[in-house]
Amino acid sequence: MSAHVTVLYFASLRDFAEVESESFDTQAPDLRVLYLELRARHGFPLPVERLRVAVDGAFARWEDAPRDGSEIAFIPPVSGG
Amino acid sequence: MSAHVTVLYFASLRDFAEVESESFDTQAPDLRVLYLELRARHGFPLPVERLRVAVDGAFARWEDAPRDGSEIAFIPPVSGG
């Protein structure tokens, strides 16, 4: 089972990834595993416990499977206001 | 013991007194008695319990004696804001 996804990077995650977004096919069974794979590849310091995950612009659950064609964002702790 | 005082009337008290202020000599032993006398004279509906009293621009106590030359205001419940 492979899903084509686009991942968006913001704030410190983007600094480490050195790109704003990337698109690829993933076999990760859920969003948690997907983040752990990307963390290993890019060297993100933030552990999964400090992030939230969003799919197509709405908060999602870490145990959700990556949907084909979806836009995924890992949300570091926010600091607006 | 007589004290010359000026009494200021505001809001509903002024409507009943029909003057903004009046100056007179009083023998009242304290400000509570002074108000009760003025209430009888002008027909103020507000009982002393619903008022505060101020002397020369600062809140005072009902048991204070009227000071000669002072400006006394009976303060109906306020409704600013």
Add this chain to the structure above:
Amino acid sequence: MARFRLSEIPFDVAALRAELLDARVGGYASFEGWVRDHNDGRAVTGLRYEAYAAMAEAEGERILDEACSRFDILDARCVHRTGDLAIGELAVWVGVSAAHRDAAFAACRFVIDEVKSRVPIWKHERYAEGDAGWLHPSD
């Protein structure tokens, strides 16, 4: 400069707010009271505020001094209208600047609550039915 003022004429909130802003300010909280078209279920057509001016200014100043010492704020101001006001007109403005929002909100709330309970200002409402009266709240 006085932190509390009475104003017999409409006043400009933007200018008052600008006086409170400096580089240390992280949070600014404000409250404004406007003349609304109803009160206690009755249609209101306008109102008049009367103040015991000298005492209102002194008592208002004490409230703002208390706010500055009780809360971790940078500054606080308040202006209250007197005279005749139409529906929609600004009756009172409170502005508070602070490094952080907790203190700004708490002090702003403190000031408007104290002004409403302690400052000798009275509201005279005119009603759509033609009558009018002073508001002397029981509490």
Add this chain to the structure above:
Amino acid sequence: MARFRLSEIPFDVAALRAELLDARVGGYASFEGWVRDHNDGRAVTGLRYEAYAAMAEAEGERILDEACSRFDILDARCVHRTGDLAIGELAVWVGVSAAHRDAAFAACRFVIDEVKSRVPIWKHERYAEGDAGWLHPSD
């Protein structure tokens, strides 16, 4: 019209406030966050806000909808800056109109607290020492 907006350029509070006022409004509470010259004991020279714009707008709108249903208010709005900001610049504005002040204060506080905790916007601070960094608060 959207109740929550992002703005890449400085925006005018007076115009936003004017949109909230009508004859039913008795109380208007607002909060503004300004860029201050220090944070956590460090001298700050300026900052940048970055947003996940589409999601920030959707989440901001949800917060304002929640405020309107939870509190007895007439309306609520919020605008948040993005991009580069200098010391003293306005970063965020929240405005709430209501018949009475209790609801106006409570809703205003709710909105700024939720915006700060839920809306995907990140602050990048530049320090006087020359370094800079993203703020990712632990709580």
